[in-house]
Every structure is written in structure tokens, then in C-alpha cells.
Amino acid sequence: MTDSSPARGAARTVLARLRAALDTATRALAQRCSVEGRLGARQLDAEQVPCFELAWAAAELLAAETAVDALHADSTELDAQLALLFAADAAASLLDRLDVIGLDVDGDNDVVQQLRSSPELRVLRRAAASTGALAAAGAAVIASQGEVGSVRLDEPHRLAQDSFRRFSEQVVAPMAARIHREDLTVPESLLQPLREMGVFGLSVPERHGGSAPDDREDALLMVLVTEALSEGSLAAAGSLITRPEILTRALLAGGTPAQQDHWLPRLAAGDPLCAIAITEPDHGSDVASLTLKATRVPGGWQLDGAKTWCTFAGKAGVLMVVARTDPDRSLGHKGLSVLLVEKPSYEGHAFVFRQPQGGVLDGRAIATIGYRGMHSFDLSFERFFVPDSHVLGGEAGLGQGFYMTMTGMVGGRMQTAARACGVMRAALRAAIRHAQDRQVFGQALADFPLTQAKLARMGARLAACRQLACAVAAQVDRGAGRMESSLVKLLACRSAEMVTREALQLHGGMGYAEESAVSRYFVDARVLSIFEGAEETLALKVVARSLLERALGRAGSAA
Structure with missing residues (x-):
């Protein structure tokens, strides 16, 4: 690797100063949002704009720190170029975000101005973001054919990644266009091979028939497999294992031994497939305010109400449904429980399931611009009966549904970050191929400096998100990383929009076809x-709130 230590030293200095400035701004914002040492709900709502900027600043800074820290003696010159480029771009963004926060908390703007004019930032930007540096990095990204963001893997993880990348390229990708354009349901010709590869049991412990270790998690494997499948198709493959992981985590966190013994081996085998019914028409991401009513009846519960955006609800044989089992709305999230709803598996875009007891579950697929294949459904429950045995955790699980759901969502957010990385990787590789093949004004599109600059920044963003996702997966495996899983989801998903936008733009008119x-x-x-x-919601209610609570030295709730 070419000696880039001056630039790397400058990057570390700049990032350290940005970390100190962000910590200072976080403490000031925490004081502004607190009442007698506790975060206040009204104060937090009043400061949503700086809180949103705080969350994004934390995401960008952690990603830049992780990218630079990942450089080692065996790193390639491309690794170093992309890490430094992301750090340079992140520094510029962070300074703007600190400015915005400072407008509300009366922060020390002199510190931000000093950072803007610091010699270390100039060294970093000249080395990583000048026209010549961008052209060199872009040419290297093109030469690599999009193989960026290398992560050190042991042999089992590397073999798993290679295996699922081959499957994604050879089996998933050839079906993806037809599934998307004809709005088909994911076919058994994809589902059955994935069952045989054990993909639905990646989060299920071995003692319950899955492939996860009994004594720990393997979030890294989940990230690698999800990314590989998402490169072939987000909706037809990359999202298939998110739902079983969420339900598996909820079962392991709160299910009774009998429920774990019954459901986990079946989930691991992919029979039944499952779906998660949380969102409601009037509440979106506000889980604590859900209203789907569960009324106690002899032998179980009766569901009445609606859910929406329940992905794969038609094909699924079991739904993880979050319902209000206590009619006292003042209890908020403490009145919620998780019920497991069994139903037949249906193909197509609509179904009606009528129980012998008289209950009805009606499902209709929502037409969407993308993410076709799994289909997200509107659901309507009318006097739908669920037996007591299907209340997660049994009697002790009543009122614990919010906590069980949030436990499951940690894995879901990590997987979503991995899905974003898979889509970015597919877009970057497609853009590189097109840029090499497309002739414009007498030369290859790939030879133009602006094309190279775009591809360099696309590669830098993908590399940073991949490395951060794998780093946070290691935290999750140690039982930590709840806030960080939300943070990497925040960054990677917005990055996927940016990278796919640029990939489409480089294709010109054909990209819009x-x-x-x-x-x-x-x-x-x-x-x-x-x-x-x-x-x-993620930025304000999870990331920013966690950062502010840490700044106050407590993990308390809003006043």
C-alpha cells in the first residue's frame, strides 16, 4: 500500500476533534431537553430539528471512525483511498450539522470554524477529495469491479458469503426482473432451495433445529447472508429471513419453553413462513399507541381491528401480531401483548380466511412502486379467535409485547442495514459495467473524471456502511449494540438511496427504463x-434519545 500515513494521521486528528465537538454539543442539547436531570417529552419534541441532526452526525462520525480504524498493514491502497474519502466527506457534513445544532443550543461556533480551517482537514481533503484523488479512487473502484469494503472474515464466514453470493447471482438474479415487473409472489423455486440451505434457521439456536450457536448470536453471518441475497433481489430473497429472525428473537426473549420447542424448529425449516403485524393505519412507527383490540373470551382472545404494511402476510402461515390486551389506553405500551396467529398460506394479492368459530381475517396487498415479490398487506381482523396457547409468554407475557417486539427489532434493523449494502453493491457493480461499456463523445463513460468521482464516492459510501454493519454485528453478538443497530440502519438505508440514484443517473435514459x-x-x-x-422515528426516538440519555449519565425515561 502506498504510504498514506500523513493523510491517515490527519483523518484521525480531524475525527477526534469532531468527536469532542459532538460530545460537547450532545451534552448541551441534553441539558436543553431535560427537566431536573431527566429528558422531558415536550422538550424533546420542541428540539426535534437539532436532535435529528445529532443522530445523523453520530451515524456519519461512527462510520468514518470505523472506516479509518479498519485500515491495517494488509489493507489495499483502494481500502485507504475510500476510507479517507468517506472521512473527508463525513467531516464536511458533520461541520454543517454541528452548525445547525449550535444555532439552538448556543454552542461554541468558534470550535466549528477552527475545524473548518484546520490544516489537518485541508490535508485530508486534498489527499482524498481533490479532482486527482477522486479520479484515482474512481479508477481503482472500476478496476475492482465493485469489490470494496473488505472485512476480515474467518473461514466459515467467508465460505458462507461465497456460497450465498453464488446462489444470489446464479439463481436469484435471473428471476428478479420478472418477479418485479410482473408483481409476482416469491416462487417455491426460490423458497425451497433457501430452506435446504438453512437460511430460515440462521438465528435459531442449534438446540432448536437452527444453525445459530446455542451460547451466543452470530449476527455477522446474518449480515453477510442478507447482503448477498439482497444483491440478487431485495424483495425476492434479501428480505425473506428478516421476519423469522424478528419472531425468533421474540420467542427466545419471552416465549415459554413449550412455545420455543413448538415454533423454533418449524421457523428454522421455513415451514411455516412468517410475517410481522405491528404497524396500524393510524399509528405508523408509534408502536406504543397501537389499538388492535384483543378481548379475552373463553379459551383465548378475540381480535378486532386493522394492521397495515404486513409484509408476506399472504404467503405466511403464522403472523406475529402485536395487540392491545388491556383496554386501559393510559397504559400505553404496557398494555400490549404478542399473539401468534395461524392461517393458511395463500398465493396472490388477496385472501380471506374464515375460521370455524366465525372469525374472519381479510388481507389485501398494497400496490407499491418497488419491493415487489413479498407484497405488503392491509389486514382486517373481525372476531378472530386466538387460543391462550398462542399468547407469547403465556399469562406472564401479557403486557410484555412492546419489549418482546423491540428485542426482535434489533436484528431486523441490522438486517435492513445489510439489505441496503446488498442493493448498493448491486447498483455499484451495474454502474461500473455500464460505464465501461457506454461510449460517450468518442470515449468510454468510465474514462471521464466526473464518472470516476461519482463511482469513488459510491464505493466509499458502500465500503463504510459494510464495515460499520459488520462492526455493529460484533457488538450485537456480545449482547450490546441496540442503539448502534439503529444507527447503522439509519446511515445505510439513506446511503442506498444515494448510491442507487447515482447508478441510475450514470445509465442515463436507460436507467429510467x-x-x-x-x-x-x-x-x-x-x-x-x-x-x-x-x-x-429512528433518529429521534432511538438514536438521539439514547445519545442524550448517555450524556445525562442515565438511561431514564422521558419526564
């Missing part, structure tokens, strides 16, 4: 910042 794969990547990427916690 539905027959082009990049048009699918673009519309698929747009959903990533919405589901598994909408970007705004």
Missing part, C-alpha cells in the same frame, strides 16, 4: 428508510 436492473434497485432502495423503523 423498467427493463434496466438499476431502475429496480432505485425504487427498492427507497423503502429501506421507511420500514423497520422510519428514518425520523
